[in-house]
Amino acid sequence: MLDNKIAIVTGASRGIGRAIALTLASYGASVIVNYNGSKEKAEEVVNEIKSKGGTASVYQADASDFEAVKTMFADVVKEYGKIDILVNNAGITRDNLILKMTEEEFDAVIDTNLKGVFNCLKQASRIMLKQKSGRIINISSVVGVIGNPGQVNYSAAKAGVIGMTKSLAKELGSRGITVNAVAPGYINTDMTAVLGDELKQKVTDNIPLRRLGEVADIAETVAFLASEKAAYITGQTIQVDGGLGI
Ligand code: NAD
16 A cells, blocks of 8 residues: 555654554555654664564654754655655653643643644655655644643644644645644553553543544554545544544
């Protein structure tokens, strides 16, 4: 489904990003596994892809660093000649109720989750416009759609990502480039492992499908949006949340 495609997945050393990298590779894409700090884990993802006969390489870059991202895209194009798929997955949380939230907590989340996406979109757009083809998938969150107490910073960034997705879809559509977002609900990863059992139960009770999601639920949706099958879908946010955001 993705043979001969070159894909960059940001923050792909673990969790949802890791699953997306493995899934895109399983459909035939060559995957650049971007990471910021976790070199060993990123290399494990690459080794897993290679052990299954796929192609992958690691690339260190802080998504929130404009120059580092610029260099990453230039290097990838130099090595692979093109970029077909960009998945903006890197993200962090710094949860706090607004009266306790510090300026640093707000800025850190906006820098990575919103500006980090802009940084990659800017570089990918230039390359994809020249190619007259490309698939961009931004990982937002159900929290960007319905809000969540303690996540003013995170929901602002994730709602911003949905806005950027729609604007860029309109900018790039005439060149055959699609831009979509996936908004996961609560997915079983390290990010949600920190939630206590009581909170997890409360969340689950509010999910129509009565379970947390799995990384594969997100990765398969991303692979679909990255494929030719989704050629007429752009500017959309697909909520993969068990119905939580209805
Ligand atoms: P995670 O913390 O397990 O993984 C996030 C990855 O991003 C990590 O590998 C981390 O090192 C990387 N990262 C963080 N800052 C970075 C930076 N500046 N540059 C490059 N990489 C960076 O989280 P996850 O649960 O796998 O989440 C992945 C994405 O999905 C995030 O954008 C998150 O906001 C979103 N999301 C997750 C859930 C969930 O329930 N887990 C729900 C909704 C949305």
